[in-house]
Amino acid sequence: MPSLFSLLLLAVGVTARPSLRAGRQAGPSKFVVRQEVSATANRIIPVVVGGAQDVFVPNVVTAAVGDIIQFQFSNGNHTVTQSAAESPCQPLQATVATAIHSGHIPFEDGQTTVGTFNMPVTSADTMFLYCATGPHCQEGQVMIVNPTNDQQILDYANLAAASGQSADGTTVVGGTVASIPLEVAAFVPAPAEAAAPPAAPPAAEAPAAETPVAEAPAAEAPAAEVPGTTTTTITVPPTEATPAPAA
Numbered sequence: 001m002p003s004l005f006s007l008l009l010l011a012v013g014v015t016a017r018p019s020l021r022a023g024r025q026a027g028p029s030k031f032v033v034r035q036e037v038s039a040t041a042n043r044i045i046p047v048v049v050g051g052a053q054d055v056f057v058p059n060v061v062t063a064a065v066g067d068i069i070q071f072q073f074s075n076g077n078h079t080v081t082q083s084a085a086e087s088p089c090q091p092l093q094a095t096v097a098t099a100i101h102s103g104h105i106p107f108e109d110g111q112t113t114v115g116t117f118n119m120p121v122t123s124a125d126t127m128f129l130y131c132a133t134g135p136h137c138q139e140g141q142v143m144i145v146n147p148t149n150d151q152q153i154l155d156y157a158n159l160a161a162a163s164g165q166s167a168d169g170t171t172v173v174g175g176t177v178a179s180i181p182l183e184v185a186a187f188v189p190a191p192a193e194a195a196a197p198p199a200a201p202p203a204a205e206a207p208a209a210e211t212p213v214a215e216a217p218a219a220e221a222p223a224a225e226v227p228g229t230t231t232t233t234i235t236v237p238p239t240e241a242t243p244a245p246a247a
């Protein structure tokens with residue numbers, strides 16, 4: 001009896017899996033791109049690079065030969081660089097001269113155009129891509145074109161996370177660097193950082209009441225990882241002696 005019951009459980013487990021998978025694919029709208037992209041060729045497939053998070057969206061694309069993947073570079077400074085499957089975060093360019101590399105393409109607050117890298121798909125082979133900026137690759141900024149199974153992107157991301165450091169590509173290869181107007185881009189830029197705080201206030205006491213507007217958004221700005229963008233908005237009064245009664 002127990003064995004029959006466990007057999008039943010097994011059967012249920014087996015049949016449940018496909019529907020789980022289907023549910024996953026049907027999930028967020030960004031993955032709809034993947035489903036629509038399988039049949040015909042000669043389409044432009046947008047992929048957003050960076051933004052509020054250092055990722056590719058979507059990070060799995062099924063493309064036909066003749067399609068063009070248009071990487072649209074959002075906030076930060078990123079690349080699209082091809083690696084071998086087993087060597088994430090390392091440029092395949094080092095051994096294969098035709099391997100993809102976009103170069104570094106930034107997006108800064110206030111930009112009205114968006115840098116793009118238009119990559120024609122010339123082969124149906126699986127292609128492994130990463131961002132070569134800083135630790136972005138280790139942090140998960142990787143993607144796959146034409147994966148052979150659903151697990152591949154996870155394996156690639158895990159391998160990337162375990163890799164030591166990224167290496168940069170050297171030459172822009174495999175696509176065209178261009179730009180599009182921001183209003184037709186596939187993303188809304190991350191909120192601009194608060195404007196630089198006003199020059200040092202002459203009086204130490206006055207500004208406290210005047211500045212509540214400037215302080216709130218600055219703390220929320222998600223740009224902690226962007227190199228060279230240190231916003232020091234917290235104005236600490238010179239006097240430290242403030243015996244706080246609270247523990």
Ligand SMILES: [Cu+2]
Pocket residue numbers: 050054076077078079131132133136141
């Ligand atoms: Cu990046």
